[in-house]
Amino acid sequence: MRTDRGSWGKVISGGLIFGGAAAFVSLAGMVEALGVREIVIGVIDLGRLLLLLIGLGAGYQAARRGIGGALTALARGLLAGAAAGVGLSALLVLASVVNLRGMFINASPTLLEIISFGRGTAGVPLVIAAGAVAGALGAVATLLPGAVRGPLGAGVTVTIVVGLFQELLQIILQEGGIRSAIRQFIFVPEGLPPRGALGVFLVVLVVSAVWRSRQPVVRGWILKRPPPQQRLVRLLGLLLAVAVALLLPLAGGLFISQVLVLVGLYTLMGLGLNLEVGFAGLLDLGFVAFFAIGAYTVGLLTSTGQYGIAHWSFWAAMPVALVVSLIAGFLFGLPILRIRGDYLAIATLGFGEIIRLLALSEALRPWFGGSQGVLFVPKPIIGGFEFSGPAQIYYITLASSVLIAFVAARLRDSRLGRAWMAMREDEDVAEAMGINLVNVKLLAYGIGGAFAGMGGAIFAVLLGSIFPHSFSLLISINVLALIIVGGMGSLPGVVVGSLFLVGLPELLREFSDFRFLVYGAALIIMMQVKPEGLWPAAMVRRELHKEEPVGVVAEEPAAVERVEA
Amino acid sequence: MALLDLESVHVYYGNIHALKGISLTVEEGEIVALLGANGAGKTTTLRTISGLLRPREGRVRLRGEPIDTLPPHVIVYKGIGHAPEGRRIFARLTVEENLKMGAYARSDAQGIRDDMDRVFVLFPRLKERIAQVAGTLSGGEQQMLAIGRALMARPRLLLLDEPSMGLAPVLVEQIFETVKSINQQGTTILLVEQNAYMALTIAHRGYVLQTGEIALSGRAEELQANEEVRRAYLGG
Incomplete structure (x- = not known):
């Protein structure tokens, strides 16, 4: 098995796959579009970085799978990288022979120029050589001892992040003596110059090494x-x-606040869905319904516009929104109590759509405003202080998230939490253990729904108006994806997941066209490399640790161990 | 009064008539074996007793009180524990968590601790593996865990479904020895088995099921001596 995976043919075919991936992202337009964003001025942009990373990846995986000494590993990396270069070169050759643009509008001259280093088909040897070098570098990364690789990796990563977010960082570091001093040290107005990049890299390298x-x-x-x-x-x-x-x-500043509020809202929803899916094992694809119910409850109760019914303050309306979405969760659970697995997913999918369509419907327009939505939702006010914008509403989101996370943690460790866990593992046996499945299921839907309802309530005042189209299926899918990426059943995982899947895409606006491409790729890579999630729950970590010796008595479940040794 | 009695119980899966008027009794302190071929209705009978299935006709009574309309979790509280077929332990939880889950219906912390110790006396192997994930236990250990978990509810009547299934002969013997000692400590047992020979060596009485009906019943020794039983189930 091992020798088979390690054979040279596999190295080449593996490298070619990476080359194919490089050609694919190029044809999809990512390389050119992302090329706009310079990471280090005059040195590398995001598009080229992407290609470079693919080359590194090819070398890394080829070297890691092989057996034999350092030289063999290096050779494998070199070969795989070169193969990736060949794969990408195929695109260049193809483009020079036929007019690719007929089919792939992104196969522009600019793209070809980026790939071929401005030399057309004459650049092919150069591309292959560059691939080989990148591959060899990737292989070197596997050979370095952890004490070197760790700080080096940290340095490179932080430098890239600093380059990527230079605009935001520059805004943050705009004023104040020390802040502007740092800014002037690292940045020039146009971005991150090589000098600054080197500085950042060295500082992080040293700090990381010392810390290590x-x-x-x-x-x-x-x-x-x-x-x-x-x-x-x-x-x-x-x-x-x-x-x-x-x-x-x-x-x-404002932009960061906006992103943070979004992350917070998704965290609230994630905590709710995590309770249903992660704790209780009830797949729910219509989760956005509760978010919508929370938002509409607050909207209708507080709005000063034509659909407002009570003109309450946000603080009075929010608890009501919680209760309404809790009850909605119970009602939602009733018809689907006996449904399991795939069927449950489809049934819940329907529920999400029903709520959205009800909000959208003409028949209910006198109450919910139809497609025009509910307008004039006032901002929350507390003792004269108005939570007027994202920077203020952020604090409401933060407080709610902390509160909800605390409640979720207590629930997980409670008797009810154990009942959920048993039900998730085996419904029949759970029933035979004396667990009342009806109550336990309804509570999962109800409490999970209430968490999302709280998010919806905040969402309503954040936007100041509510429209049915904000509550699409995509939100349910997003929330599900973020708890999977974060780690099913894990509370910190929810936060990490929403930072990655909600926060990061917001910050990387260039990705917006490719959001779902990146999303899909990230999910697949994630499931391959780290199926337990970024911050897995203790139990899942334990389960995926099977290769390690088990049966050691009386030892606390391994605290914070890494899966990849 | 019998601890458990079933009176002409009929159970259907949709249109399939699975139990055709089963009547049986289990007295306090007994081990009663329920024998029969595949598909005879043994597991169905146990699932009916623990409330996972509802009889269309007939009654199930615990100490004279009808329980056939009660939901499963209430029946657990009434004192019937069920170790289901195929072990069905919680594979991703540890041994300890599995046992605690078995005591879900109870809230007396001290009693739960005592009972866990009792389980560990019966199955010292489980104590050695207390922190291990249950899915990584051997088949025999998983069966021990399934029985131990059912005991954690401190049942008056324990329903055991095929405890010997898929186990090596030496383990089968060990499991049956333990079942016997559980009984001697005061738990009544209704045992479903394909291994009729082993079951009848520890049981007091037995019933033989055939396509949803009771074909034979009697004292264990009588059944062991019975020509029909010998031919059909004891391979002799």
């Missing part, structure tokens, strides 16, 4: 302190996290 060598010492020092002091350290860490969370919108 000191971390065990620091941890040991903390562990040797008496418990009260340990608790103090933990408390300080927590306070630091809270402070960062509180200061983020102030430092980041």
Whole structure:
């Protein structure tokens, strides 16, 4: 098996697949479109970086799978990278022979120029050579010891991130003595120059290396302190996290705040769906319905426009929205109590659409406003302070997320949580253990729905108006994807997942055309490389650890171990 | 009064008449074996008793009180534990979590701890593997866990469905020994088995099911001696 996977033929075919991927993203237009964004001025842009990463990836995977010494690994990486270069070159040759643009409108001269380093078909050897070099670099990455690879990887990653988000960072670092000093040190107005990039890289490299060598010492020092002091350290860490969370919108400005609020809303929904899918094992593709119900409840109760029925304040309406979506969850659960698996997915899908179509319908227009929506939802006010924009509403989102996450954690460890877990594992046996499946299921739908309803309530005041088209199926899918990426059943995973799947795409506007391409690719890669999610729940981590020796008695479930050794 | 009695119970799967008027009794303190070929209705009978299936006609009574209309979780509270066919342990949970799940119907922390210790006395292997994920246990250990989990509800009547299924002969013997000692500690047992020979060596009485009906019943020794039973189930 191993030798088979390691054979040279596999290396070449693997490299060609990466080359095919490079050709594909080029033809899809990503390379050219992303080329607009310079990472390091005059050195590399995002489009080329993408191609480079594909080359690195080809070398990395080829070297990692092989057996034998460092030289063999290097040769494998080189070969795989070259093969990837050949794959990409095929595109160049093809484009020079036939007019690709008839079919692929993105096969523009500019694209070909980017790929061929401006030399047309004469650039083919260069592309192959570049692929080989990238592949060899990728192979080198597998050979380095962790103490070198870690800081190096951190340095490169941070430099790329800094280059990618240079505009935002420059805004953040605009004013103030020290802040503008940092800005002037790293950036020029147009972006990140090679000098700044090198500076960032070196600083991160050193910091990361120092941290790596000191971390065990620091941890040991903390562990040797008496418990009260340990608790103090933990408390300080927590306070630091809270402070960062509180200061983020102030430092980041309007755009960042907007993104953070979106992340927060998706976190709320994710916590709710995680409760249904992750804890209780009830797949739900119509989850957006609860979000919509929460939003419409607050909208109708507070609106000063024509559909407003009560002119309540947000604070009075929000608890009602929670209760309404809780009840909606119960009602939603009733007809589908006996449905399992795939059928459940389809039934819930229907529910989501029903709610959206009801909101959209002409017949209910006198109450819900139809496609025109509910307008004039006032902003929340507390003692004269108006939560007027994303930067203020962020705090409501933050507070709700923390509260809901706390509730979810307590529920998970409760008797009800255990019942959900048993039901997820085996409904029949759970029933035979004395678990009342009806109650337990309805509670999962109800509480999960209430969490999403809270998100919806905030969404209503964030936009100030509600339209049915905001509540499309896509949101349900998004939420499901984010809890899968974050780690099914894991609470921190929900936050990580929404940062990755909601926050990141918002920040990378250039991706917007390719959002779903990237999304799909990310999900597939994720399921291949880290199926348990970015921050997996303890149980799933345990399950995917089968290759490790099991049966060690009386040891706490491995605390924070990495799956890939 | 019998601990459990079934009175002409009829159960259908859709149009299929699975149990055609089963009547049986289990007295306090007994081990009763329910024998029969595949598809005779043994598992159906157990699922009916624990409320997972509803009889269309007939009654199921626990100490004279009808329980056939009660939902399964209430029946657990009434004192009937069920170790289902094919083990069906919670494969992703640890041994300890599985056992705790078995005690879901109870809330007396001290009693649960005592019973867990009791299970560990019966099955020392489980104690060695307390923190292990149940799906990685061997077949025999999984069966022990399934029985242990059912015991955690502290049932008065334990329904055991094919505890010997798929186990090596030496393990089968061990499991049956344990079933016997569970019974001696005061738990009444209704045992479904294909391994009729083993079942009848530990049972007090037995019933033989044939296509949804009781074909024979009697004391274990009588059944073991019965020509028909010997020919059909005991391979002799």
